[in-house]
Amino acid sequence: MVKATADWSERSHDLSRLLARAGLGDRAAFATLYERTSSHLFAVVLRINRDRAQAEDILQEVYVNVWRAASSFDAAQSQPLTWLTSIARNRAIDSLRRQQTQPRMRAASAFADGGESEDDDVYETVADDAPGPLELLSRAADARSLAACMDQLAATQRQSLALAFFQGLSHGEVAAQMRQPLGTIKSWVRRALVALKSCLDTAVQRDSSGR
């Protein structure tokens, strides 16, 4: 039921050792770490920043940072794959903000809600064959026995969560894409997060007491 999570932890075990060795300056271990994780991180980055050339630059920055920070990685505090993915996501999300200053994206329906200048920028519509955010969420949900938790969410809450998470959209961008007022989106996202947290925490407790 929790297969993806189990894989995540399993992969993490090997990665911990590679990271520890990379932290001591072992370049061969770092190369192996790159081999095993770069296609995942590249995909994560590409979801958020769809410009391939920029995504490649971001990936480069990510691994140079990983090399520098490897010695500070603490396996007791987080899983390596989680740590690596968060570094990649942060870089990718930051790159979107810089991109804003360049007039390369077309303006989307200028849904204006007044406030929050950070939120009212434009978005890009997904227009390729890659699975959409909702499909990704349902794949992940199947694998992680999140299905039950997700069922508790309204479809709209689920969609706003998926758009934000997989594509790195701000509240304003999600609002524009879903053609809803900003305040509505904020409350959907907030409620979805709260519901997800309590559901996942309950599932974790259930799992650990069942063993």
Next chain:
Amino acid sequence: MDYGKSDLADALAAEYVLGTMHGGARRRFEALLPAHVALRRATAAWQERLLPLTAAIDPVEPPGEVWRKISDRLDRRKSVVTGAWQRLSFWRGFAALASVAAIGLAVLLASPRPGAPPIVVVLAPTGAAASAPGAAPIVASISGDGATLVTRPIVPVAAQPNLALELWAVPTDGTGPRSLGVLPTGAGATVALRGKVLAGVDTLAVSVEPPGGSPTGKPTGPIVYAGKFSL
């Protein structure tokens, strides 16, 4: 704002990890992380909850030249690493100034052993400071008996006039940073550690404060350096 308050910390961390927190808010959040245990914990918990969702994304093989570029960049700042202090040669490669802002806490540490050698903590530039050209860490060395702490910038730290750099010990119990004093700019400093100021502490951080140090007893400016260690 009281970031130690767990509901608020949790809500902010959730939006940060989800990715809906953008721009200035995101950078501010990252600058706060090193000094706020509750925020750090909440963020880690949300990362463990949400990031496995990315396992559903089909992998995409990056072109080979990405690795070549990474490899070239590492060659340029190559260093031989056999011990904590030698590792510093790696950091010397970065050049000169320190400015302000937020991510990695780089840490090198040596655990106390019989005979108690000093514990070396590398305080890496955080946030905007980390991405500034020439960003270089400050090294803090805690004496084996835990009575003194010596800081040594790898390169002289050029602080802006009318600003001070204050050193903080951040305990893991969420009670908030304890001041260890204001650092002189440009040179190292020796700080006498009175009593058990380092008890339960796992992070040292440096914030930008008004001259003379924080008026409130807690950091009021951005955290510009941080490093973790264990006693």
